[in-house]
Amino acid sequence: MRTYLVTGGAGFIGSNFIHYMFDRYQDAIKIINVDALTYAGNLSNLEAVAGLPNYKFVKADITDRKVIEKLFDKNDVDVVVHFAAESHVDRSIKDPDCFVRTNVLGTTNMLNAAMGAWRLSNGKFIPGKKFLHVSTDEVYGSLPEEGGYFYEDTPYAPHSPYSASKASSDLIVKAYMDTYGFPANITNCSNNYGPYQFPEKLIPLMIHNALEGKPLPVYGDGKNVRDWLYVEDHVSAINHVINEAKLFETYNIGGNNEKQNIEIVRTIIDVLKELLPEADPRRANLSYDLITYVDDRLGHDRRYAIGADKIRKDLGWEPKTKFVDGIRKTIIWYFENQDWMERVTSGMYQAYYEQMYGGKL
Numbered sequence: 001m002r003t004y005l006v007t008g009g010a011g012f013i014g015s016n017f018i019h020y021m022f023d024r025y026q027d028a029i030k031i032i033n034v035d036a037l038t039y040a041g042n043l044s045n046l047e048a049v050a051g052l053p054n055y056k057f058v059k060a061d062i063t064d065r066k067v068i069e070k071l072f073d074k075n076d077v078d079v080v081v082h083f084a085a086e087s088h089v090d091r092s093i094k095d096p097d098c099f100v101r102t103n104v105l106g107t108t109n110m111l112n113a114a115m116g117a118w119r120l121s122n123g124k125f126i127p128g129k130k131f132l133h134v135s136t137d138e139v140y141g142s143l144p145e146e147g148g149y150f151y152e153d154t155p156y157a158p159h160s161p162y163s164a165s166k167a168s169s170d171l172i173v174k175a176y177m178d179t180y181g182f183p184a185n186i187t188n189c190s191n192n193y194g195p196y197q198f199p200e201k202l203i204p205l206m207i208h209n210a211l212e213g214k215p216l217p218v219y220g221d222g223k224n225v226r227d228w229l230y231v232e233d234h235v236s237a238i239n240h241v242i243n244e245a246k247l248f249e250t251y252n253i254g255g256n257n258e259k260q261n262i263e264i265v266r267t268i269i270d271v272l273k274e275l276l277p278e279a280d281p282r283r284a285n286l287s288y289d290l291i292t293y294v295d296d297r298l299g300h301d302r303r304y305a306i307g308a309d310k311i312r313k314d315l316g317w318e319p320k321t322k323f324v325d326g327i328r329k330t331i332i333w334y335f336e337n338q339d340w341m342e343r344v345t346s347g348m349y350q351a352y353y354e355q356m357y358g359g360k361l
């Protein structure tokens with residue numbers, strides 16, 4: 001039985017990964033999920049697996065050296081899948097410090113604990129161990145509108161405190177691979193969408209506001225481009241990298257699916273209008289008039305697009321979900337899980353929303 005230590009498993013991509021793995025491998029794996037349960041971590045994302053005997057949740061901060069070392073002492077961890085991070089660009093602009101703490105120091109702490117458990121006295125590592133560091137395409141900076149793609153050898157040029165902290169964490173992982181021969185892979189993925197994403201990110205925030213009849217805050221001219229990937233395709237790519245990638249390789253993961261923000265917002269309005277019954281008073285309110293252009297994000301990257309040729313060629317991975325299907329599935333999921341949305345947007349979320357958008361709308 002293979003033991004996975006997943007960090008940040010109560011967040012958006014981590015919880016999708018845990019569901020994906022139990023759906024496929026059932027009792028052939030054990031998963032230990034370490035999560036500090038920040039505002040972005042939600043145990044209700046994992047209700048369906050919480051009672052499994054081969055699943056364990058540990059509430060802990062990845063910067064806590066003693067607790068993380070103890071986890072490695074008590075468990076024979078085979079694979080670390082490191083998702084835990086502060087992940088939202090707008091928050092990083094308001095409060096960069098915790099991004100450096102979690103993303104840089106937390107990653108270093110995870111690496112040190114894994115080294116302690118996996119490195120033999122001769123300096124070699126126990127065979128079969130792997131640390132998968134989950135990162136973002138934002139480390140590469142911004143592409144011109146006219147074209148081009150991010151490849152694995154594109155120089156790092158991050159702009160936001162978020163992407164700079166992720167770039168730093170990638171470089172620390174690379175340094176451990178180069179210096180100690182530490183058994184790791186790095187993945188750099190484009191924007192994900194799908195179930196369980198916290199409604200501070202574009203797609204769930206717009207769905208949430210549209211259902212409440214609130215303005216839809218589009219930054220700048222709304223023409224910034226992101227390369228959207230359905231989250232299940234991302235976690236399947238991660239699984240390929242865990243099982244098939246040679247150690248020390250880096251893989252870019254993307255949807256080959258570029259969209260301007262404004263197109264996404266319009267699609268959300270169109271699909272929700274179809275879903276809401278005629279008699280629902282929210283339907284009458286729902287129109288493109290809710291779209292409200294607000295001040296641009298500081299340092300806003302114009303365009304991201306991933307060249308995913310290497311993972312396709314080396315590992316045979318390709319995204320399975322077409323955007324038209326994925327976005328529909330996603331909107332329907334949020335529509336049918338409005339109680340989840342209510343739970344995660346109560347309390348602190350209200351204060352966050354007021355701080356971020358209060359002066360803009």
Ligand code: NAD
Pocket residue numbers: 007008009010011012013014034035036037038039040041042060061062063082083084085086087088102106134135136137166188189190191192193197198
């Ligand atoms: P998320 O914000 O939804 O979840 C992050 C999780 O990490 C939460 O459960 C949170 O409680 C936990 N966490 C935060 N700080 C912690 C700490 N100090 N100790 C322990 N746990 C902590 O993020 P996500 O969107 O699921 O992203 C997961 C990873 O994937 C991140 O590393 C992110 O950089 C990367 N990524 C995200 C995207 C995307 O589109 N969301 C794209 C590419 C890469």
Ligand code: TYD
Pocket residue numbers: 088089090191200201202203205217218219220224225226261297
């Ligand atoms: P986001 O989901 O925060 O992801 P990232 O910044 O990591 O790409 O934002 C996606 C795009 O949507 C980005 O160009 C910023 C834009 N955006 C808005 O226009 N309005 C919003 O309220 C949010 C949250 C994002």
